Amino acid sequence: FPNVEVSMTWRDKLLFAVPAAAGAGPLLVKVLPSLGLIAGLVVLLTMGPDFARQWNLDTGEGRAIYPILIAVMSASFALGGFAVKQYLNYKNKKLKFQKRVTDTLFFKNLVTNRGVLFTIVDSAEEELGKEMVLAYHHLRRAEKPLTERELDQRVEQWIEKHCGKHVDFDVRKALGYLSAYQHDGRPIVAENGGHWSALPLDEAKTTLDRYWDELFDYPG
Structure with missing residues (x-):
């Protein structure tokens, strides 16, 4: 070369x-x-x-x-x-x-330094998105509100059953990001007395849509 x-x-x-x-x-x-x-x-x-x-x-x-x-x-x-x-x-x-x-x-x-950095950031964002989806899915499917420990155990058991891997699920980070997505004071997931619950799927999609629309609200 x-x-x-x-x-x-x-x-x-x-x-x-x-x-x-x-x-x-x-x-x-x-x-x-x-x-x-x-x-x-x-x-x-x-x-x-x-x-x-x-x-x-x-x-x-x-x-x-x-x-x-x-x-x-x-x-x-x-x-x-x-x-x-x-x-x-x-x-x-x-x-x-x-x-x-x-x-x-x-x-x-x-494969330059910038390319490696972009790859790491993209992978981290993708993994965070997966954690949020798993946390929301199990909260929505639960028959009653769950504590952080209960949700953490459910997600880890689900991953081990379907993927054959034992992972340490960071439930607190996933819940923190999900609770930040809200509209009119209604977050996608909310805590009440140490127990977490999730909005129904249609309401959660509406909340996300309005949240994203307001991120770039240009007063033109």
């Missing part, structure tokens, strides 16, 4: 060479007769007409060249197509590797 050069490992070379060799075998069997005719033509041109007469070959008839031309064309198309296919496979593998390198460098570039 930054001058990245693409190179193939032994594993990549094997993954590229083995399928190529497997595909080349049947292809050679198909073009072998054509290669034989081409080899015969080369020998004929090299040794001359005397060699052909020794084997009783008629070189004077023009039609004798047609099978050889067809053989040359067939072998050229077959071998050329196979070579192009293997070259394109190599180029595709090279492009995939370069894309992987680019993606890796891109995401590593995002």
